[in-house]
Amino acid sequence: MIITKTQISDMEKLYKAKLINSLSGFKSANLIGTINKKGITNLALFSSVLHVGANPPLMGVLFRPLSAIRHTYDNIKETKHFTINHVSKNIYQSAHQTSARYDENTSEFSACGLTEEYSQTIKAPYVKESKIKIGLEYVEEHHIKANDTVFLVGEIIEAILPDDIVNADGYIDLESAGTLTISSLDGYHGTKLINRLSYAKTDKDLKAL
Amino acid sequence: MIITKTQISDMEKLYKAKLINSLSGFKSANLIGTINKKGITNLALFSSVLHVGANPPLMGVLFRPLSAIRHTYDNIKETKHFTINHVSKNIYQSAHQTSARYDENTSEFSACGLTEEYSQTIKAPYVKESKIKIGLEYVEEHHIKANDTVFLVGEIIEAILPDDIVNADGYIDLESAGTLTISSLDGYHGTKLINRLSYAKTDKDLKAL
Structure with a gap:
């Protein structure tokens, strides 16, 4: 089937949201942790985190209007x-629940059963249950x-993850x-x-790594 | 383990690229098809396609420096x-091969064994073998x-996909x-x-859809 611009424009709002949100393909599943000046923490599920660059190490997030x-x-x-x-199977229901509209004085950490964890370097809270x-x-x-959306870019200051999942x-x-x-x-x-595939060259066949 | 900003900065270039590219989580797998004014087509693999909005229907792509x-x-x-x-299992090797450095007079379609397909509305070529x-x-x-990268936003003019994969x-x-x-x-x-999960509310339990 061909779906035209006019047909998209005429779709019911939630139907359209589900359809158009599908078209970009599979998305990353991440919880973003923050804290405000009053010390109230916030945790929110985002499927719009994007790799921006390795040198310097940058990630981007698209925010709603x-x-x-x-x-x-x-x-x-x-x-x-x-x-x-990162959202993994053990916390995906709690992660999804953070998208409910809690007021600004309620931390999604306690409301959704996830645990704050802090490092020496970053003021914002990590999710203890998350592996990466x-x-x-x-x-x-x-x-x-x-x-009217915003694409925000941040620099990676540290990464916390298990040793045994980083390949050589x-x-x-x-x-x-x-x-x-x-x-x-x-x-x-x-x-x-x-498969993982070898670096592509014009004059060589690909190999599985 | 904690990887610090200084450690990242000191990493060997390709090691760093593989590590930092992993940190955003799973990424979309898409081939972008284009044509220039001379009529030469191009096809390139991108893992940086992002949903930007449904109303109007928008998608974004991050381009290299x-x-x-x-x-x-x-x-x-x-x-x-x-x-x-969309890249599916039947074409992922051809899709990966498009990332080799072909010169601008070579179309990755023919070089990588994929087929151009055109609609009435869009000048650029589609990939016939792709389902979405x-x-x-x-x-x-x-x-x-x-x-020095670029985030480019486009509006969805049409979508072509099998009828039977669109839920009610x-x-x-x-x-x-x-x-x-x-x-x-x-x-x-x-x-x-x-699972698919129901819309999250502060006062209701989530249900599997």
Whole structure:
């Protein structure tokens, strides 16, 4: 079937959200931890975390329109720090529950049964139950005019993860850490490695690593 | 283990790339098809396609630094159109091979054994072998100063996909379409659905859909 621009425009709102959210493919599943100046923590599920670059080490997050309530964004602007914590099977229901509309004086950590953990370096809370955790500092942001969203970039200050999932070449075995992937608004998937492939060259065949 | 900012900075280049590329979690696996004014087509693998919004329907792509050769970016700027095509198991090796450095007069379609397909609406070529295909038009772009990359946003003009993978509520069953997900620079994974979860509310328990 071909779905046209006009058909998309005419779709019921939630139907459209589920359909269009599916089209980009599988998404990362991360909890972003922050704290405000009053010391109230916040934890929110994001499927819009993106690798931005390795040198310097950067990650990006797309935030909803400025008109919506966005405690995570506001806290990052206040304190400059945030944490990104991988969602795995043991915590995916708690992670999903953080997307409920708790008021700003309620921490999703306690409301959803997850545990705050702190490092020496980053003011924002990590999720203790998460196996792969990254601490970041605000770098820059960009306002997407077409829909009033914000793409925010942070620099990786530290990463906390088990030793035994980092391969000799630097590849992190996300699958053995149990990291999940998200489809559309609400689908949670485990993964099964098919292959790692060698660096592609125009004059050589690919090999499975 | 804790990996510090200084340790990251001191890492060997490829090790660092594989490690930092792993930290954002699982990534989307898409082929972007474009054509230049001379009619030469280009096809390139991207793991940096991001859902930007449903209303209007928008997707974003992060491009490498302006200093690198970027035929895809240049072609989009020339013709305003591009296609995003999901990578599934039957084409993942060809998809990976598109990342080899072919010169600008060689189309990755023919070089990598994939087939061009055209719609009435979009100038850029689709990948015939891909099950989920999206045609987009350039909207805006943002220059990430921290590493000279570009985040480009396009509007969805049409989507081409099998009827039987769109659920009654708009959710697209990417798994039954065989869409893969990528880890780090070179890991290709199939997925296995754990659950879809109901919309989270502060006063209700989650249900599996």
